Amino acid sequence: MRPLKLSMTAFGPFPGCEVIDFKKFGSSPLFLINGPTGAGKTTILDAICYALYGKTTGDDREGGQMRCDLAPIETLCEISFEFILYDRHFEIRRVPDQPRPKSRGDGFTEQKPEAQLTELLPDGETKLLVGSKVSDATRVIEELTGLTADQFRQVMVLPQGKFRQLLLAESAQREKIFSQLFQTGIYKKLEERLKEKAAGIRRERDAFLQQQHGILESTDSQGLEELKLELADLNEKLKVLQQYKDATAASFLRAHQDLTNGRSLDQDFNLLAQLSDRLTALDANREAIGLLKQGLIAAQRAAKLAPLFTQRDRSRQGVRDASEKLEECHTSRHSALTRLAAAELEQERLAELQQECDEHKIELQQLEQYRMQLEQLGRVRQQCTDLQLQVDLCSNYRQLLDEREQLDRIDHYVKQQQTIFTLNEKFKEVELSGRKLADLFALKRDETKRLELAWHQGQAALLAAELKTGEACPVCGSCSHPQPAVVAGELPDFQKLEACRDALGGLDEQLKSTRERYVELRTEVKKQTDMVLELGTELGQNLEQTLAALKTSIASREQQVRSCNQQDVIHLQQLDRVGLDEHTRQLGDTLAGAVRERALLETNLPTDFHQFETLETRRSKITQDISAKLLLIEQIRNNHRVAYAGVEAVVAAEKDAAQRLQQARQEEQQSLAACCEGLEKSAFDDENDYLKALRHEEDMIAMQNQIEGFNEELQQLLGARRELENKLTGLERPEVAVLEQVLNEEQQRKSGAEDNWQQVDSRCKQLNSTLQKLEANKARLDQLDAAYAVIGTLSDVAGGQTGQKVSLQRFVLSVLLDDVLIEASNRLAAMSKGRYRLLRKEDRSKGNKASGLELIVDDAYTGKVRPVATLSGGESFMAALSLALGLSEVVQAYAGGVRLDTLFIDEGFGSLDSESLDLAISTLVDLQAAGRTIGLISHVSELKEQIPLRIDVQQTRNGSRVDLVGI
Numbered sequence: 006m007r008p009l010k011l012s013m014t015a016f017g018p019f020p021g022c023e024v025i026d027f028k029k030f031g032s033s034p035l036f037l038i039n040g041p042t043g044a045g046k047t048t049i050l051d052a053i054c055y056a057l058y059g060k061t062t063g064d065d066r067e068g069g070q071m072r073c074d075l076a077p078i079e080t081l082c083e084i085s086f087e088f089i090l091y092d093r094h095f096e097i098r099r100v101p102d103q104p105r106p107k108s109r110g111d112g113f114t115e116q117k118p119e120a121q122l123t124e125l126l127p128d129g130e131t132k133l134l135v136g137s138k139v140s141d142a143t144r145v146i147e148e149l150t151g152l153t154a155d156q157f158r159q160v161m162v163l164p165q166g167k168f169r170q171l172l173l174a175e176s177a178q179r180e181k182i183f184s185q186l187f188q189t190g191i192y193k194k195l196e197e198r199l200k201e202k203a204a205g206i207r208r209e210r211d212a213f214l215q216q217q218h219g220i221l222e223s224t225d226s227q228g229l230e231e232l233k234l235e236l237a238d239l240n241e242k243l244k245v246l247q248q249y250k251d252a253t254a255a256s257f258l259r260a261h262q263d264l265t266n267g268r269s270l271d272q273d274f275n276l277l278a279q280l281s282d283r284l285t286a287l288d289a290n291r292e293a294i295g296l297l298k299q300g301l302i303a304a305q306r307a308a309k310l311a312p313l314f315t316q317r318d319r320s321r322q323g324v325r326d327a328s329e330k331l332e333e334c335h336t337s338r339h340s341a342l343t344r345l346a347a348a349e350l351e352q353e354r355l356a357e358l359q360q361e362c363d364e365h366k367i368e369l370q371q372l373e374q375y376r377m378q379l380e381q382l383g384r385v386r387q388q389c390t391d392l393q394l395q396v397d398l399c400s401n402y403r404q405l406l407d408e409r410e411q412l413d414r415i416d417h418y419v420k421q422q423q424t425i426f427t428l429n430e431k432f433k434e435v436e437l438s439g440r441k442l443a444d445l446f447a448l449k450r451d452e453t454k455r456l457e458l459a460w461h462q463g464q465a466a467l468l469a470a471e472l473k474t475g476e477a478c479p480v481c482g483s484c485s486h487p488q489p490a491v492v493a494g495e496l497p498d499f500q501k502l503e504a505c506r507d508a509l510g511g512l513d514e515q516l517k518s519t520r521e522r523y524v525e526l527r528t529e530v531k532k533q534t535d536m537v538l539e540l541g542t543e544l545g546q547n548l549e550q551t552l553a554a555l556k557t558s559i560a561s562r563e564q565q566v567r568s569c570n571q572q573d574v575i576h577l578q579q580l581d582r583v584g585l586d587e588h589t590r591q592l593g594d595t596l597a598g599a600v601r602e603r604a605l606l607e608t609n610l611p612t613d614f615h616q617f618e619t620l621e622t623r624r625s626k627i628t629q630d631i632s633a634k635l636l637l638i639e640q641i642r643n644n645h646r647v648a649y650a651g652v653e654a655v656v657a658a659e660k661d662a663a664q665r666l667q668q669a670r671q672e673e674q675q676s677l678a679a680c681c682e683g684l685e686k687s688a689f690d691d692e693n694d695y696l697k698a699l700r701h702e703e704d705m706i707a708m709q710n711q712i713e714g715f716n717e718e719l720q721q722l723l724g725a726r727r728e729l730e731n732k733l734t735g736l737e738r739p740e741v742a743v744l745e746q747v748l749n750e751e752q753q754r755k756s757g758a759e760d761n762w763q764q765v766d767s768r769c770k771q772l773n774s775t776l777q778k779l780e781a782n783k784a785r786l787d788q789l790d791a792a793y794a795v796i797g798t799l800s801d802v803a804g805g806q807t808g809q810k811v812s813l814q815r816f817v818l819s820v821l822l823d824d825v826l827i828e829a830s831n832r833l834a835a836m837s838k839g840r841y842r843l844l845r846k847e848d849r850s851k852g853n854k855a856s857g858l859e860l861i862v863d864d865a866y867t868g869k870v871r872p873v874a875t876l877s878g879g880e881s882f883m884a885a886l887s888l889a890l891g892l893s894e895v896v897q898a899y900a901g902g903v904r905l906d907t908l909f910i911d912e913g914f915g916s917l918d919s920e921s922l923d924l925a926i927s928t929l930v931d932l933q934a935a936g937r938t939i940g941l942i943s944h945v946s947e948l949k950e951q952i953p954l955r956i957d958v959q960q961t962r963n964g965s966r967v968d969l970v971g972i
Contacts, residue, residue, distance in 0.1 A: 017965075018044065036955060083098060093124060097121070102116060122142045162911070232779075239765055276729060327668075330665065348647075828890070841884065908938070
């Protein structure tokens, strides 16, 4: 990753918008971020790390705590960072959570955190990768860089006070970092895959062993050989039982056949007897069948005369119906004449009713005019009501604004008091901390002076021990040595002296920072106190009573405003105070005009019709009267038409009924003559004789079917009896009971033989099935044992369960770490003048602790190796820097690794002497020449002379700003 441009707005100590254009430094620059303590040098790294991951480099502060207190309240705190990664150009923008002024009204609202990630394409277009979700932006950045926030801080950013973390990281932590950098996850997946496969083979083998045990238990056998012996004995026994079973089955079949034949012959003898009995019964019914045949012949003759008598009865009914119809017509003619006379009397009222309708219509037109005037009056009244409500709303809303403003001032006063209390607490804490630091600084200063004095005295004693009489002293040049220095005790360790000096320098920096913070807090407390006193004087006394009354009044007025038209409320919210007063004045003028118009309309309208209900009642009554009279007129005219038409219809019907009666009487005479003639020609003596012989058609069909059924059944019975008699000639009736007893005895013998055979056969099948399962189970177990011999061994080796307990991934990473340490040792040896080299500890760690990636240091001066934790502050910095540089070289040498194009180093140079500092800078210059971007953060004055490209952070009372130097 290579930075291009960083923009910071209201971030950390920077109140405005500060832009750092890294492109102006060149393609692979070595630059210095310089400035006094507390100016904001580290904030630049915090901004880069926060833009990418939403976390600062030290992870000590949340994003919401990074807003600049000196920035204007309306300025939004945000970070924008452009960078190039794998030849792709990206820009990420983040906004931390922070309070911001409301867009409408007073007060503040909470700004939610945002993040946008955009790719800038070569053709000038942009591609939005993440719209606003913070977690999505962090996830995509981790996928692009291949590093988490913690790993980014350990391999690309060495934060202040944390440059030793990568150097001192444990084996497991270093394994996690290196696996991400070198993308060796495939080896870890291979370990897990082998472990999972070996565990699966073990589980499957255990399952087969359990299955084998269950199979043997189900057969009550102790083993495979016992099962085979039992199976051989049962096979011999099964052959004997099979022969006996077949013999009993044949005997049973013969007995069953004999019984079947006997039962069939017995049924034939029974059927012959039944046929004889049925023929005897039919002979007894021959006489009745003869009478039934005579009745059927008479009925068929009577059926031929039936149409003549049916026509006669129909003619007689026609004469009766025509007579009744003529009588009804005589009665209807009298009623129709009476209704016609009454209708003619009602027609005389038509003229009077029509005149009344015309008078009502004229009055209805006048009422319609009154109704239109009343509707206009109603609209004006409603307009007056609406305008009055709007005027009241404006007045109420204006008072509500005044009361809210007063409430905000009181709230601000209370918050300022709380701020002063908090500042006083912080002031006391800083004052106490300053005193403790001063005491601790004095103690550490005395201790340092004692160590320096003891060390110098020790050096003098060592020099004096080398003096010889007659030889010149290398210090004073004298050849006589009257009082040479002697060692009073154990010589102090120079490293301990250096550590004490470093600690004293750190305490000095902390004390200066605490003193500056003390002055800032004292100034801020005085400023806030003066503001609160001034505001309290304006507000006066009894704030609690005033606050309670204001809250009650505001709640009441807000309820009244909410009950009004919301469109009117929204309109008022968009007006300022001057616009609100002007709007209220215009509403008052409009209301006065509407009141004048309402009075004029009420004067012109009759008093009785000032209410819409009274007018509508009168109008409705007149309308109903008109409708009733019109309906009555139409009804009178319709009644006359109906009565006149009724008389005409009745006269015509009476004439038609007389003609129909005459015609019916003629038809009756003709049908009587036809009936008499038919009786004379038939075999019946008279009409009574005809009626006795007459039958319904259904009865005649039933009689015919009964006769035919009798004849058919008689012929069938005679044929069946002849056939059975021929079949049974020479045969005797069998003893069925004896045959059934013989069959039962054979059935018992057969069932017993089958039960014995079935028991032995079931046991044989069970043993055969079990034998097949056991043989298949044994074959699968052999396969699993062979597979586990390979997979299990590979899993143990890859998982680090054998030998040195080093897993496959850790072994691969150890080889890669060796390459890193070669590069790092070359640089460390140069910076330490050949004294130190970094090595990998190859001995196995105690217990189950992960091993194989621990670091040790080879000290050429002592000829021994020791833990890296024993290095001093300056030595640790050089070792950590060498490790970071070596890691940068090796990671990019492996295809597919994470690209480490950039390295930021925050402090640490102050712990180096001038010679070590020159060596470190030389190393960084070599790395920069190889195409790396190196950024150093330090206030060491020597670095300003050696590094021409700088980002100077200038600190003022109004905040910090940045300047680019050397471009």
